Amino acid sequence: MTRGSRKFIVAGGGIGGLSIAYALAQKGHEIAVLEQATDFTEVGAGIQLAPNGMRALADLGLADPVMPYAWKxxxxxxxxxxxGAPIVKLPTNAEFAQRYRAPYCVVHxxxxxxxxxxxxxxxxxIDLQTGARVEGYEAANGGVSVRLSSGQTVEGDALIGADGLRSAVRQKIVGDGAPEKPRHVVYRGVVPRHTIPDALWCQDVVMWCGDGADFVHYPLRSGELFNLVVTFRSPIELEPDDIEGSLEDMTAPFSGFAPEVHELLRHLPHERRWLVSDREPVANWAEGNAVLLGDAAHPMLQYMAQGACQALEDSAELAASLSRHSTIDEAFRAYSHKRYLRTARVQLSARRFIEVCQAGPVFDQVRDHYFKHRPVEKLYQAIDWLYSAENHLRFE
Ligand SMILES: Cc1cc2nc3c(=O)[nH]c(=O)nc-3n(C[C@H](O)[C@H](O)[C@H](O)COP(=O)(O)OP(=O)(O)OC[C@H]3O[C@@H](n4cnc5c(N)ncnc54)[C@H](O)[C@@H]3O)c2cc1C
Structure with a gap:
């Protein structure tokens, strides 16, 4: 190791874990990424990267490689x-990209x-390890000793818990147990563009809103793929492993929806479903030389399409904080302090936005009326806090 370089252990190799590992390697540190799965993989679905997420990627030096794969x-x-009547349309055109100093992208x-x-x-x-499930950690010799389920221990100067919603690292730092049982059901899939009838294809991110359910679609890559996502609220609490899907389960909440929705739903696989939960926001993600990042720190429902964007922002900010402070624990505390209110606002906004997307009778009329009279500038102003460059991350 070079002078000033430290050894960081990162629990979890998702978008959060890999992005912080890369960011720290750029600063000259050594990193061991410990991923529980046997491979580094992601779900076969699209993800929206709003300008704040794109600026964070640019800050990490990774926006350029993403652009050839992105759909705008x-x-x-x-x-x-x-x-099928329009409720609202937020342009994500050149003017939008200029305002937020980055484009709105969707990627596989x-x-x-x-x-x-x-x-x-x-x-x-960076040492990437798979099949390495973190069970916990102890402070040891001025650093950390991380316990794996295999019985092995891994020693380092610091630990970053990027191990998602059910984070093992969070249990020592926050100690808030398991998340609440899920209530939000998701079916998602990516199909070739040619399977979608021309009349139903649309270049935008489109959400069809109904009472307790919504359906989202958008193209991926250079338009060769089409991403489909169904979300609905379950009337009862579900068990986290209740992931077996069925056609009846997937389509029942869409009774009465427009024929276009039913036509598109025919293309969406229904054998597997995902259950989504969040947690209450917390103010402190750091304890000594251990800290949380991404969903481990601030798991959120997907309604603001921001979980990964916030994880990328975390990585950029955590790497910057470590450069600004002379000790790791100071840097971790400063990062946590800087990030928690913004991410809490996104977590809470995501909960509120479901009510708008999946509004029931009368609420839906109020929503439609509200948006009908909103000029585009007002729509931008309402989202400036989230997309704007004020959080100092630039896309350049
Ligand atoms: C339906 C849906 C749609 C979404 N859409 C968007 C969107 O459009 N835009 C957006 O920005 N975000 C979106 N999100 C949110 C986004 O997917 C997540 O916020 C993001 O993937 C979180 O990344 P992460 O690395 O923090 O956590 P994760 O992706 O959960 O990764 C955690 C990793 O840690 C590993 N792990 C877990 N426990 C351990 C352990 N004990 N030891 C070792 N490894 C462990 C896991 O195997 C996993 O690889 C969406 C989420 C859902 C559910």
Whole structure:
């Protein structure tokens, strides 16, 4: 190790874990990434990268490799799921990209993960380990000793818990147990563009909104793929491993939806479903030389399409904080302090935004009326806090 360089252990090799590993390697540190799965993989689905996420990627030096795989929608649309009538259209055009100093992109998760993985594999300072499940850690010799389920221990100067919603690292730092049982059901899949009838294809990110359910679609890559996502609220609490899907389960919440929705749903695989939960926001993600990042720190529902964007922002900010402070624990505390309010606002906004996307009777009319009279500038102003460059991350 070179002078000033430290050894960081990163629990979890998702978007958060790989992005912080790469960011720290750029600063000259050594990193061991411990991933529980036997491979580094992502779900076969798309992901939206709003300008703040794209600026964070640029800050990490990874926006350029992503751009050839990105699709740039011209707008984010909400439609009434039953009639197809437009509710609101937020342009994501050149003016939008200029305002937020980055474009709005959608990418295949597998493409994003393989770009992060390739970047990490090209770094000799990063040791990528699979089949390595973190169980816990102790402070030891001024650093940390991390316990794996295999019985092995891994020693380092510091630990970054990027191990997702059910983070083992979080249990020592926050200690808030398991997340609440899930209530939000998701079916998602990517199909070839040619399977979608021309009349139903749309270049935008489109959400069809109904009572307790919504349906989202958008193109991926250079338009050769089409991403489909169904989300609905379950009337009862579900068990986290209740992931077996069925056609009846997937389509029942869309009774009464427009024929276009039913036509598109025919293309979506229904054998497997995902269950989504969040947690209450917390203010402190750091304890000594251990800290949380991404979903481990601030798991959120997907309604703001921001979980990965916030994980990327975390990585950029954590790497910067370590350069600004002379000790790791100071840097971890400063990072946590700087990030928690912003991410808490996104977590809470995501909970509120479901009510808008999946509004029931009367609420839906109020929503439609509200948006009908909103000029585009007002829509931008409402989202400036999230997308704008004020959090100092630039896309250049
Ligand atoms: C339906 C849906 C749609 C979404 N859409 C968007 C979107 O459009 N835009 C957006 O920005 N975000 C979106 N998100 C959120 C985004 O996917 C997550 O916020 C993001 O993937 C979190 O990354 P992470 O690395 O923090 O956690 P994870 O992706 O959960 O990665 C954690 C990793 O840690 C590993 N791990 C777990 N426990 C251990 C352990 N004990 N030891 C070792 N390894 C462990 C896991 O195997 C995993 O690889 C969406 C989420 C869902 C569910």
């Amino acid at each position: 929608p011209e707008a984010l649309q909400m439609r009434n799921g039953y009639t 998760r597998a493409d994003l993960l393989s770009i992060l993985l390739d970047a990490c594999q090209a770094e000799t300072r």
